Amino acid sequence: MGKTKLGSGSHLLPMPVVLVGANVNDRPNFLTIAYVGIVCHTPAMIEVALRKGRFSSDGIKKNETFSVNTASVDLIEATDYCGIYSGAKVDKSRLFEVFYGELKTAPMIAESPLSMECRLAKVLDSGGSHEIFRGEIVETYCSEEYLTDGRPDLGKIKPIVYDGSSSSYWGLGESLARAFQVGKDYKP
């Protein structure tokens, strides 16, 4: 069968790349992560996992809000910058044009094609290096130029994904097939 054992690391390949927004000491801060996933459909819930002690964590806990902003090819340098430098050392409040939604304290990035505004639902200890923030997605904001027939268009958004194996960002190729269609008549 020719399988090689790679050990116990995290090999989810690829992972989405997002910028998590939080107000810290009343100033917007943005942190790039790939440990993110949807965990519930109804209501829509998302989790982001942050290494314990991250600068943003206290802000999320204090305000009980955060945002999740899509990283795109156009934002690749700023995205990487927000993953390298901590808000404890550099001021990231002026990197982007910031806007707020109905929760008032979850800063979002105007330049990001798509932003999700989240109300903190739960803080969970992973039992290891990371703390998990579960949020209910209360609203999603998409810039009009990235919509087609009222829906976000990945071909326009050009999101980037993270390859943890080579520590690099990848772009998307093309839409290959319709889900819940292409395998309908599959015969094993």
Added chain:
Amino acid sequence: MGKTKLGSGSHLLPMPVVLVGANVNDRPNFLTIAYVGIVCHTPAMIEVALRKGRFSSDGIKKNETFSVNTASVDLIEATDYCGIYSGAKVDKSRLFEVFYGELKTAPMIAESPLSMECRLAKVLDSGGSHEIFRGEIVETYCSEEYLTDGRPDLGKIKPIVYDGSSSSYWGLGESLARAFQVGKDYKP
């Protein structure tokens, strides 16, 4: 600013696509999902969210093991098939060549480029439609033909990702930049 509100849905775009493996009634079953994410680095932990009452859920709880298998372009039809049809109705135990690792009860897909074998750490109620299974990744198996210099190579693996906006699968394009490098000298 031109932002359109899309409501409270889950707009994480794109999401990874994986086949979750579990033994149910002592037979391997595989379920395709996109609600998956890494939640801890040390130890490596992954979460998968399944709609409550899924056929695989009881098997995961009983054996306290599951697997996460990468969906690739080559497996796109079988992947979609495993997302459409429940194990309660069709027998998915012979769709793939199945192998087991050290946990003995987490079935993995030989044809999948990369499989993570997980020990169940926690079952969490999302508070809504989904149940969350957190697992510690105890081992990762990669077929040799997908490795370059001993590491998984995304260019060879050709994973697919899910676009929930158009309900379609996308392939990856190319590696765009090194993470923790391209934004090092970024000047806002």
